[in-house]
Amino acid sequence: MAVASKFSRRFFNNPFPLFSFHFSSSTASSLPPPIRVALTDSVGRAVFATRSIAAADLIHTASPAVCHPSSARPACYACLASLPHSQPLRSPFCSQHCHQRSKGYYDVEMNANWVAFDDYCGTRGLKYPFLVKRLVCMVISGDARSDTLDILQPANFTPEMVSEMEEEFVLLKSAFTKALIGDEHIAFLTKQWYINVLARIRINAFRIELAGGPYEDLLSLAVASVEAEAAVGNAVYVLPSFYNHDCDPNAHIIWIDNAHAKLKALRDIDEGEELRICYIDASLDRDARRELLFRGFGFQCNCHRCLHGD
Numbered sequence: 001m002a003v004a005s006k007f008s009r010r011f012f013n014n015p016f017p018l019f020s021f022h023f024s025s026s027t028a029s030s031l032p033p034p035i036r037v038a039l040t041d042s043v044g045r046a047v048f049a050t051r052s053i054a055a056a057d058l059i060h061t062a063s064p065a066v067c068h069p070s071s072a073r074p075a076c077y078a079c080l081a082s083l084p085h086s087q088p089l090r091s092p093f094c095s096q097h098c099h100q101r102s103k104g105y106y107d108v109e110m111n112a113n114w115v116a117f118d119d120y121c122g123t124r125g126l127k128y129p130f131l132v133k134r135l136v137c138m139v140i141s142g143d144a145r146s147d148t149l150d151i152l153q154p155a156n157f158t159p160e161m162v163s164e165m166e167e168e169f170v171l172l173k174s175a176f177t178k179a180l181i182g183d184e185h186i187a188f189l190t191k192q193w194y195i196n197v198l199a200r201i202r203i204n205a206f207r208i209e210l211a212g213g214p215y216e217d218l219l220s221l222a223v224a225s226v227e228a229e230a231a232v233g234n235a236v237y238v239l240p241s242f243y244n245h246d247c248d249p250n251a252h253i254i255w256i257d258n259a260h261a262k263l264k265a266l267r268d269i270d271e272g273e274e275l276r277i278c279y280i281d282a283s284l285d286r287d288a289r290r291e292l293l294f295r296g297f298g299f300q301c302n303c304h305r306c307l308h309g310d
């Protein structure tokens with residue numbers, strides 16, 4: 001972690017961190033999470049430890065700003081908890097609590113006809129437009145602000161990529177206008193807004209695979225593992241989006257039962273060290289990792305492993 005340490009010593013001494021966070025963590029301690037976000041001169045913003053953290057410690061938890069279940073596996077509409085495979089799906093919710101808390105945006109979504117939009121995105125294998133659709137429903141219902149994701153780093157789209165998004169944007173917007181949602185409620189939904197949100201989702205979305213998915217029996221476990229798609233869905237978070245990537249990370253993000261994320265230390269971390277997670281499969285060889293990071297996230301990885309040819 002030479003690169004991380006190089007940044008960390010300098011930025012830990014910066015008296016003006018961009019953010020410090022004070023929210024609940026599931027550790028027994030009443031201390032705030034031991035992190036802060038500060039600006040670096042080579043990788044934008046980054047997360048730094050404000051005290052030493054022991055291997056396997058929970059650093060903090062995070063709830064998604066927006067999430068959406070995958071179509072391949074039944075998952076709760078609100079929290080992405082696995083739903084039983086073996087029962088006919090009666091409700092898209094895992095609990096009354098999830099139903100209640102997402103009722104506003106669920107009703108907005110159910111009021112519109114999604115056949116054309118879902119077909120268009122489904123046949124092209126597009127998953128991120130579904131996160132935008134969810135965010136639009138949340139904004140209309142008053143459950144989110146239209147600028148919720150503005151703080152996150154955006155991807156650079158080429159003009160060709162932008163023009164390819166025209167059709168999905170038109171289908172999304174027309175589903176709402178045909179559902180007679182008043183202009184005043186969807187004034188924010190311009191093509192520029194759509195592109196800006198997708199650009200942030202592209203860099204910051206997490207594909208969620210549950211570590212502790214409840215399988216009712218061996219058959220449902222077999223069905224789940226035979227399916228190529230192990231993810232229960234995708235989600236975007238605010239604080240976890242400030243973690244930079246390292247091919248030999250000192251932290252990781254995990255999901256046990258649902259989209260509520262846990263950031264955990266993979267090894268002992270010093271006060272002032274930068275916390276980094278791995279965005280991809282770290283077991284790939286250097287060329288494959290670099291290719292994936294460049295195509296998926298648009299950056300040349302500056303981690304110690306990559307710089308030293310490992």
Ligand SMILES: C[S@@+](CC[C@H](N)C(=O)[O-])C[C@H]1O[C@@H](n2cnc3c(N)ncnc32)[C@H](O)[C@@H]1O
Nearest residue numbers: 043044045153241242243244245299301302303
């Ligand atoms: C999810 S964001 C991480 C937070 C970001 N630095 C920011 O300011 O919001 C991912 C972006 O951070 C930068 N980044 C993350 N890890 C990097 C690395 N190992 N090498 C170079 N750039 C990296 C890249 O610009 C990448 O697109």
